[in-house]
Amino acid sequence: MVTLFEPFTLRGVRMRNRVVVSPMSQYRAQEGVANDWHLVHLGRFAIGGAGLVLCEAAAVQRHGRRTHGDLGIWSDAQIDGLARVARFLEAEGAVAGIQLAHAGRKASERRPWHGETPVDGEDVAQRGEHPWPAVGPSALPYAEGWPAPAEMSVEDIHGVVAAFRDAARRSREAGLRAIEVYAAHGFLLHQFYSPIANQRRDAYGGSLDARCRLACEVATAIREVWPEEYPLVFRLSLTDWRPDGWQIEDAIHLATLLKKLGVDAIDCSTGGISGRERPQGMTLSHGYQLPLAAQLREHAAIPTIGVGLMWDPRLVEQSLAQGEIDLVALARELLDDPNWTLHAAHALGVDDEHQMWPPEFGWWLEKRARALRKLRLR
Ligand SMILES: Cc1cc2nc3c(=O)[nH]c(=O)nc-3n(C[C@H](O)[C@H](O)[C@H](O)COP(=O)(O)O)c2cc1C
Numbered sequence: 001m002v003t004l005f006e007p008f009t010l011r012g013v014r015m016r017n018r019v020v021v022s023p024m025s026q027y028r029a030q031e032g033v034a035n036d037w038h039l040v041h042l043g044r045f046a047i048g049g050a051g052l053v054l055c056e057a058a059a060v061q062r063h064g065r066r067t068h069g070d071l072g073i074w075s076d077a078q079i080d081g082l083a084r085v086a087r088f089l090e091a092e093g094a095v096a097g098i099q100l101a102h103a104g105r106k107a108s109e110r111r112p113w114h115g116e117t118p119v120d121g122e123d124v125a126q127r128g129e130h131p132w133p134a135v136g137p138s139a140l141p142y143a144e145g146w147p148a149p150a151e152m153s154v155e156d157i158h159g160v161v162a163a164f165r166d167a168a169r170r171s172r173e174a175g176l177r178a179i180e181v182y183a184a185h186g187f188l189l190h191q192f193y194s195p196i197a198n199q200r201r202d203a204y205g206g207s208l209d210a211r212c213r214l215a216c217e218v219a220t221a222i223r224e225v226w227p228e229e230y231p232l233v234f235r236l237s238l239t240d241w242r243p244d245g246w247q248i249e250d251a252i253h254l255a256t257l258l259k260k261l262g263v264d265a266i267d268c269s270t271g272g273i274s275g276r277e278r279p280q281g282m283t284l285s286h287g288y289q290l291p292l293a294a295q296l297r298e299h300a301a302i303p304t305i306g307v308g309l310m311w312d313p314r315l316v317e318q319s320l321a322q323g324e325i326d327l328v329a330l331a332r333e334l335l336d337d338p339n340w341t342l343h344a345a346h347a348l349g350v351d352d353e354h355q356m357w358p359p360e361f362g363w364w365l366e367k368r369a370r371a372l373r374k375l376r377l378r
Pocket residue numbers: 022023024025026056057099182185235269307308309310329330331332333
């Protein structure tokens with residue numbers, strides 16, 4: 001029995017295996033609209049056998065974009081582009097999902113290859129891209145060299161909650177069947193729950209429960225419009241990797257609250273609250289975040305998605321089989337090999353004869369494999 005290839009069901013949605021395409025911003029949208037690039041980029045992973053394909057972070061408010069190229073879901077005009085992607089993914093056997101996002105104080109940032117620093121006059125001159133004002137729980141900048149965001153009023157916060165609700169309705173209309181809320185990596189909801197970015201003293205700051213309030217309100221609002229049979233996932237940072245920050249115990253508390261509000265799984269990442277330097281205490285190795293995911297799975301009793309620096313199907317299988325995680329999300333490894341899932345099936349002895357491949361590819365690959373074996377060339 002190979003767990004990686006056992007189907008997995010969340011609510012009424014069945015995934016053909018445990019492979020999740022981790023959301024990957026492409027910085028290619030214009031005014032947030034999904035285009036041919038998104039269709040081809042994501043379509044490759046559905047053809048490549050993944051179980052759940054998550055469209056990249058889509059901004060629920062225009063000023064909540066991180067970069068000018070972010071996908072968006074703040075307007076009904078953005079539904080058609082997403083619907084086209086969703087139709088293709090589902091037709092190729094994957095579950096089509098989307099990540100809903102608000103960058104908060106991380107908004108108005110340059111694309112990675114332009115420096116991941118705040119947009120300024122240089123971008124206006126070079127690309128006609130203007131900076132815009134960012135908001136956050138408190139007027140604390142993301143890192144050195146970043147402007148302080150405007151502290152959000154309670155009215156602003158209610159606006160964000162409503163924007164997530166509207167985005168869920170648009171996701172439904174686009175034919176998407178899974179939502180992941182981006183509450184990690186220093187995005188707005190993480191800014192609220194982490195004491196590093198939130199120094200409010202009202203209902204949305206101070207105690208752990210108050211800092212978790214916005215994430216909980218977003219979950220509730222989404223569930224009001226998101227079909228009962230469709231899963232809702234939250235991506236959390238399970239630790240800030242800093243003694244003065246958010247800890248795994250806090251994440252377990254939040255996951256427990258979210259579960260009661262209709263959240264079905266936690267995508268277990270870490271870090272990102274302040275600057276891009278790797279914090280002390282964060283040591284990279286294959287699947288380095290999995291022990292934290294396992295801890296959360298045990299103590300919050302909720303399915304987990306493991307993510308981060310994985311490529312070896314045998315190690316992934318081990319983690320699934322041991323019950324550390326229920327699903328695995330891959331990003332960079334899938335950029336390198338969109339057929340990773342199908343290659344993993346071969347490596348784990350689940351698919352010796354290219355049966356799992358779409359016949360347009362598999363028929364030819366099997367024919368070639370037989371010929372090469374016969375000729376002892378491979
Ligand atoms: C090109 C690229 C874009 C990304 N965009 C997002 C995103 O939109 N939302 C998100 O939660 N994480 C994003 N990430 C992080 C990945 O989803 C993933 O958590 C991270 O890369 C670690 O997994 P990996 O080692 O398999 O790449 C991105 C990563 C890459 C490489």
